Amino acid sequence: xxxxxxxxxxxxxxGSPDLETSIKMAEIAAxxxxxxxxATPHFIPKDKEIERDxxxxxxxELNEYIKNKAGLDIAVYPxxxxxxxxxxxxxxxQGKLITLFDGGKYLLVELPMMxxxxxxxxxxxxxxxxxxxxxxxxxxxxxxxxxxxxxxxELVSLGALVQVNSLxxxxxxxxxxxxxxxxxxxxxxxxxxxxxxxxxRARSPRYLKTLxxxxxxxxxxxxxxxxxxxxxxxxxxxxxxxxxxxxxxNLFQKLTFFLGQL
Numbered sequence: 399x400x401x402x403x404x405x406x407x408x409x410x411x412x413g414s415p416d417l418e419t420s421i422k423m424a425e426i427a428a429x430x431x432x433x434x435x436x437a438t439p440h441f442i443p444k445d446k447e448i449e450r451d452x453x454x455x456x457x458x459e460l461n462e463y464i465k466n467k468a469g470l471d472i473a474v475y476p477x478x479x480x481x482x483x484x485x486x487x488x489x490x491x492q493g494k495l496i497t498l499f500d501g502g503k504y505l506l507v508e509l510p511m512m513x514x515x516x517x518x519x520x521x522x523x524x525x526x527x528x529x530x531x532x533x534x535x536x537x538x539x540x541x542x543x544x545x546x547x548x549x550x551x552e553l554v555s556l557g558a559l560v561q562v563n564s565l566x567x568x569x570x571x572x573x574x575x576x577x578x579x580x581x582x583x584x585x586x587x588x589x590x591x592x593x594x595x596x597x598x599r600a601r602s603p604r605y606l607k608t609l610x611x612x613x614x615x616x617x618x619x620x621x622x623x624x625x626x627x628x629x630x631x632x633x634x635x636x637x638x639x640x641x642x643x644x645x646x647x648n649l650f651q652k653l654t655f656f657l658g659q660l
Contacts, residue, residue, distance in 0.1 A: 400434040400625035401427065401603060402498055403506060403535060403561060403592035406474060407456045410448065411439040413596045420460055421468050422598035428470050430606050435472060436498050438479040438506055443489060453478065453496055475499045479506050479535055484517050487524035497530070504628045506561070508535045514542050514549055522558050531634070533559040536594060538566050538578035547581055554587055559634060561590035564605035583612065589634055591620035
């Protein structure tokens, strides 16, 4: 499986504090069936603008240790989780942002937890005009979206893609985030599931529990098929994806899914 959202690089943001923790996280990921991880440290315009070369170097160093010292069959690729702000389209044009797999196309963007800024649609639209494909990270954790899922549908209708956290299904981020993540997946609005792991403890790279909640075909779509398209630069549809049989649950699946969470 492919995990497109992780904070596994040591000592670079609020994720792994050191190499030992990063290796433990990689070991957990391997035990969960994950063999490819994208390191996505936080990039916050005007606050925490991590240099591209630093991310690439840290990723190379971690891969070297994982392969030659830890002996794990896991590959780590570079990326970033970019906090949404008006400056993001220009930063993308200037080459200061790292897209997933450093492929130049799919950009993981994070909304504030409490609100959807009034400039959100303009920023997403500007990114797409510049050739980027924005992926909204863990929208289930946004308070406005948790209250009204139509707010997310508006962004999806623009062409934005959606990534939910596997740990949201574990209840790590609270009941509202858990129920919202369930609804997003049940409605077929999610194209990706990722761990958003930060530690080797409560927020470790886990997803196997979701196999008890979702059809295997859904897990394959969210953690293998679509991430592979990101890795190879192939196109992924947003709003139309919801209407595909593989993306949208039928009524029986929805009932089974929600009853299983009671």
